Amino acid sequence: MELREQIIQVEGLSAAYDEQTILDDISFSIGRGEVFVILGGSGCGKSTLLKHLIGLYRPTAGRIFIDGENLVAAHGAERKALLRKIGVMYQHGALFGSMTLLENLCLPLEEFTDLPETARNLIATMNLSLVGLADYPHHYPAEISGGMRKRPAIARAMVLGPQILFLVEPSAGLDPVTSAEMDELILRLASSQGMTFVVVSHELPSICAIADRAIMLDKTSKGIIASGTPQQLAHSAIPQVRRFFARQAGNG
Amino acid sequence: MARATDTATPPAATLSIDDSRPAQLLLTIAGRLDLAGASALWQPAVEIVAQRQPQRLQLNVAGVDYCDGTGIGLLVELERRTTLYGGAFELQGLAEKFVRLREQFDLDRLRELPSTRPAPCCLPEATGIAMVKTWRALQALVSFTGELTVALLAALKQPRTVRWRDVWLTVEKAGVDALPIVALLSFLVGLIMAFQAAIPMRQFGTEIYVANLIGLATLRELGPLMTAIILAGRSASAFAAELGTMKVNEEIDALTTMGLAPVPFLVVTRVLAALFVTPLLTLFADLLGLAGGSVVLLSLDYPLVTYIHQVQSAVSFGDCLGGLAKSLVFGIIIAAIGCLQGLRAGSGASAVGDAATRAVVSGIVLIVIGDGVFSVLYYYLGI
Numbered sequence: 001m002e003l004r005e006q007i008i009q010v011e012g013l014s015a016a017y018d019e020q021t022i023l024d025d026i027s028f029s030i031g032r033g034e035v036f037v038i039l040g041g042s043g044c045g046k047s048t049l050l051k052h053l054i055g056l057y058r059p060t061a062g063r064i065f066i067d068g069e070n071l072v073a074a075h076g077a078e079r080k081a082l083l084r085k086i087g088v089m090y091q092h093g094a095l096f097g098s099m100t101l102l103e104n105l106c107l108p109l110e111e112f113t114d115l116p117e118t119a120r121n122l123i124a125t126m127n128l129s130l131v132g133l134a135d136y137p138h139h140y141p142a143e144i145s146g147g148m149r150k151r152p153a154i155a156r157a158m159v160l161g162p163q164i165l166f167l168v169e170p171s172a173g174l175d176p177v178t179s180a181e182m183d184e185l186i187l188r189l190a191s192s193q194g195m196t197f198v199v200v201s202h203e204l205p206s207i208c209a210i211a212d213r214a215i216m217l218d219k220t221s222k223g224i225i226a227s228g229t230p231q232q233l234a235h236s237a238i239p240q241v242r243r244f245f246a247r248q249a250g251n252g
Numbered sequence: 253m254a255r256a257t258d259t260a261t262p263p264a265a266t267l268s269i270d271d272s273r274p275a276q277l278l279l280t281i282a283g284r285l286d287l288a289g290a291s292a293l294w295q296p297a298v299e300i301v302a303q304r305q306p307q308r309l310q311l312n313v314a315g316v317d318y319c320d321g322t323g324i325g326l327l328v329e330l331e332r333r334t335t336l337y338g339g340a341f342e343l344q345g346l347a348e349k350f351v352r353l354r355e356q357f358d359l360d361r362l363r364e365l366p367s368t369r370p371a372p373c374c375l376p377e378a379t380g381i382a383m384v385k386t387w388r389a390l391q392a393l394v395s396f397t398g399e400l401t402v403a404l405l406a407a408l409k410q411p412r413t414v415r416w417r418d419v420w421l422t423v424e425k426a427g428v429d430a431l432p433i434v435a436l437l438s439f440l441v442g443l444i445m446a447f448q449a450a451i452p453m454r455q456f457g458t459e460i461y462v463a464n465l466i467g468l469a470t471l472r473e474l475g476p477l478m479t480a481i482i483l484a485g486r487s488a489s490a491f492a493a494e495l496g497t498m499k500v501n502e503e504i505d506a507l508t509t510m511g512l513a514p515v516p517f518l519v520v521t522r523v524l525a526a527l528f529v530t531p532l533l534t535l536f537a538d539l540l541g542l543a544g545g546s547v548v549l550l551s552l553d554y555p556l557v558t559y560i561h562q563v564q565s566a567v568s569f570g571d572c573l574g575g576l577a578k579s580l581v582f583g584i585i586i587a588a589i590g591c592l593q594g595l596r597a598g599s600g601a602s603a604v605g606d607a608a609t610r611a612v613v614s615g616i617v618l619i620v621i622g623d624g625v626f627s628v629l630y631y632y633l634g635i
Contacts, residue, residue: 097599097600097601097602097603098600098601098602102366112287113287113291114291115291115294116294116295116298118329118365119291119294119298119325119326119329121365121366121367122325122328122329122332122362122365123321123322123325125362125365125366126321126324126325126328126357126362127321129356129357129358129361129362130321130356130357134361137366138366141600142598142599142600158321159321160287160322161286161287161320161321161322161323188356191352192352192353192356193320193321193353194320194349
C-alpha cells in the first residue's frame with residue numbers, strides 16, 4: 001500500500017452510552033484522498049464511531065486528529081474551524097424540507113461566506129450539476145424520490161469545499177442500478193475533487209466498488225477486527241469477516 | 253485586496269490586473285483558491301471584468317497551487333461573464349490536476365442561472381389555490397366528522413372494541429396533568445374578576461353581589477370556556493403533533509395496512525378521553541374560580557358562610573349542568589380538531605408544527621363559536 005499523508009488519526013478511542021460501552025480503545029488512520037469505508041453488522045457501533053469523528057459526541061477516552069489537530073480537545077473558534085473541514089451526508093439526506101434544493105445548497109454559502117448572490121447561486125448550481133440534479137433547482141426535497149434525495153445531500157455537504165466528506169449509508173435502500181450510480185458518483189468525486197471520503201456502509205457490492213481501504217467493526221469485541229483493502233478482507237483469516245463477505249456471493 | 257472572511261485559513265489567493273493593452277485584460281490569479289481565497293477574490297475580479305468589458309480576457313492561473321469547487325466556480329463565473337457580453341475568454345496555465353475538475357462543468361448549462369426563488373405566482377392563481385385548499389379542508393372536516401360519528405357509535409355499541417388502556421393514558425396526560433394549570437388560572441381569574449367588580453360595587457355598598465357575579469359567570473361561562481381553551485392549547489396541539497409525527501413516519505400507513513383504521517384506533521380513544529376529562533376539569537375550574545372570588549369577599553370582611561349562601565341563592569343546579577353540558581361538546585371539538593389536523597399533516601418537520609398551530613387556532617375558534625351557539629340555545633330554552 002502506498003504511504004499517504006494522514007488526514008484523520010484516531011488514537012485509543014472509547015465510546016459509551018451511559019454504562020454501555022460501544023467502542024473500546026480503537027485506533028486507525030485515514031490517508032488524504034482515500035475512500036475509506038467503515039463497515040460492520042448492525043449495532044456494531046458504525047454510526048457511533050462516525051458521530052464521534054464528526055464531533056457530535058465526545059468520546060469517553062482517546063483522541064481524534066483531523067488534519068493534525070485534536071478534535072476532542074479543540075474548543076470555540078478552533079473547533080469550528082476544524083469542523084469546517086468536514087462535510088456530512090446523513091443517511092436520509094437531512095435536507096431542509098421547507099427549502100428548495102437550490103436553497104438548501106445556498107444556505108451554508110449564505111451563512112459562512114460573504115460571496116455575492118450570483119456567486120452563491122452559481123456555486124450551488126455547479127454542485128447540483130455535479131450530482132446530476134441541475135434540472136431540479138426549484139424542487140422541494142419531498143418532490144424528488146427518496147433515492148434521489150441523497151444526491152443533493154452530498155452536494156450540500158460539498159458546497160463549502162470540505163477536505164473530508166462523511167457519507168452515511170450512501171447506497172442503503174437504493175435499487176442495484178441507482179446504487180451503482182451512487183458508487184460511480186462517489187468515485188468520480190473522489191478522483192476529481194481530491195477529497196477524502198469516509199463512508200459508513202454495510203452494502204457489500206458498493207464497498208467492494210468504492211473502497212480503497214476498510215475497517216470492520218465487531219459487536220462482541222467492541223473494536224476493529226479487520227482492516228485492509230476489500231480484497232484482503234474478503235480473504236481474511238478471521239471467520240467472521242469471511243462470513244460477512246461470503247454473504248455477497250449468496251445474495252448476488 | 254483580499255478581504256478577510258470568517259473562514260479559519262487566511263485567504264492566500266492573490267489577484268493582479270494588467271490592463272496595459274487596449275481591449276484586452278490580463279488577470280493573474282495565484283495561491284490557494286479554496287473557499288476563503290475564491291470568496292476574497294470574487295467581487296474584485298468580477299467587478300473589473302464588468303467595468304472594463306474587455307473584448308479579450310486572459311486569465312492566468314499558473315500560480316494556483318490548490319483549487320476546489322469554489323475556485324473552479326470563480327473561473328467559470330469569469331468565463332460566463334465574458335461570454336455573456338460576447339467577449340473572448342482564454343484560460344491559461346490551469347494545472348493538470350484541476351483540469352478534470354473544470355471539465356465536469358458544462359458552461360452552456362450554467363449560462364442561465366436559476367433564480368434562488370421560484371417565480372411568485374400571480375394573484376388569481378394564488379386566490380384559486382387558496383380557495384381549493386379551503387374547499388378541501390372543508391371536505392376533510394365533513395368527511396372526518398362523519399367518520400368519527402360512525403366510529404363513536406360503533407364504540408358505543410361495542411365498548412369492548414375500544415382500547416381503554418389508551419383512553420386512560422390519554423385521560424391522565426390530558427386531564428390529571430392539566431389540573432395544576434387549570435387550578436391556577438381559574439383561581440386567578442375568579443380572584444381578579446371579583447376584585448375588579450368589588451371596587452365599583454363597593455361605592456354603592458353592594459359588594460356582596462360580587463358573589464352572584466362570580467357564581468353565574470364562572471359556572472355558566474368562564475369555567476367551561478377557560479378549561480376548553482387551556483385544553484386546546486395543551487392537548488389539541490399535543491394530539492396534532494403526535495398524530496402528525498405518526499403520519500410523517502408512515503406509522504398511520506402501517507396501521508392502515510394492518511387493517512386498523514386510524515379513526516377508530518387513534519381518534520376515538522382520544523375523543524373518549526377528552527369527553528371524560530373536560531367536564532371533570534370544568535367542575536374543578538368552577539370550584540377554584542369560586543374560591544378565587546371568596547378571597548376577595550373575605551378580605552372585605554364578609555364571612556365565608558355569607559359568600560357561600562349568596563352563591564347558592566344566585567345560581568341553580570341548572571347553571572352548573574348547563575356549563576358541564578357545554579364542556580362535553582368542547583371536549584369533543586378539542587380532541588377531534590387536534591386529531592384531524594394531525595392526520596392531515598403534510599410531510600416534513602414544518603408540517604407537524606403547522607398541524608399543531610392549526611389545531612390550536614381552529615380549536616379555539618370552534619370553541620368560541622360553539623359557546624355562542626350554546627348561549628342562544630340556552631336563552632331560548634330558558635336555562
